[in-house]
Amino acid sequence: MTVPTLARHATVPTPPGPFTVVVDTDADGQDVVIASGWTADVADLLSVVHRSLRPAGSEHVDRLPVLDVVEEFFAGGVDAIDGVVVRQRSGPFLQEAWEVLRTVPAGRPDTYAAFAARCGRPAAVRAAANACARNAAALFVPCHRVLGSDGGLGGFRWGTPVKRSLLDHEAAHAPVAA
Missing domain, CATH: 1.10.10.10 (Winged helix-like DNA-binding domain superfamily/Winged helix DNA-binding domain)
Structure with a gap:
């Protein structure tokens, strides 16, 4: 079993409302999205992360690289989201x-x-x-x-x-x- 880590989160304004992304870091040091959605409250997101992936907490940062992809999506590049690495767990x-x-x-x-x-x-x-x-x-x-x-x-x-x-x-x- 791994020790829960401290994730990072950031929020960006989007046309439908504030969009928050929570990222963890994989073994190669790459950011991996573990939760995201239209809320400014990170607790709304952490509650839906599978318990085996749930971080010990999340620190707010001003900017995450994945937010560039979100902004590209809303600028019309709707395929920009396809390459974002995501980690979820279930059956x-x-x-x-x-x-x-x-x-x-x-x-x-x-x-x-x-x-x-x-x-x-x-x-x-x-x-x-x-x-x-x-x-x-x-x-x-x-x-x-x-x-x-x-x-x-x-x-x-x-x-x-x-x-x-x-x-x-x-x-x-x-x-x-x-």
Whole structure:
């Protein structure tokens, strides 16, 4: 078992509201996102980090390099988030589902049913929705790209107005499908 570390966090203003990122450092000294979302209160984020990854605390810093990616995303580079390293932990289905979420293209959201099928378990629509609900790394693991079967927004930890804003932004800036 590893000793909990002290993570770092920073907040940047975005069109939907303040966005905070919590990073830890991996064995190579690289920043790894362990939580992120539309809040200025880091406690809202630390509470959703898996207990095996939860740091002993988090210190506020003025700037993190990953915030450059967030600003690039909101400037129209919606694919900028694709290369951000994220660490989450749970059971095998959730781990795989979070990886699959990262393959849902900007501007082309899935329904929960299509997302479940993309995960290789077409009957597991509730489990797919649960993967979205338990995602601690909002934006970088784009759970906002999954909609209800009726095309409605469904839920979103950070509120449906934030989800709508993200979807509209991506629709306006996503690369044209080949």
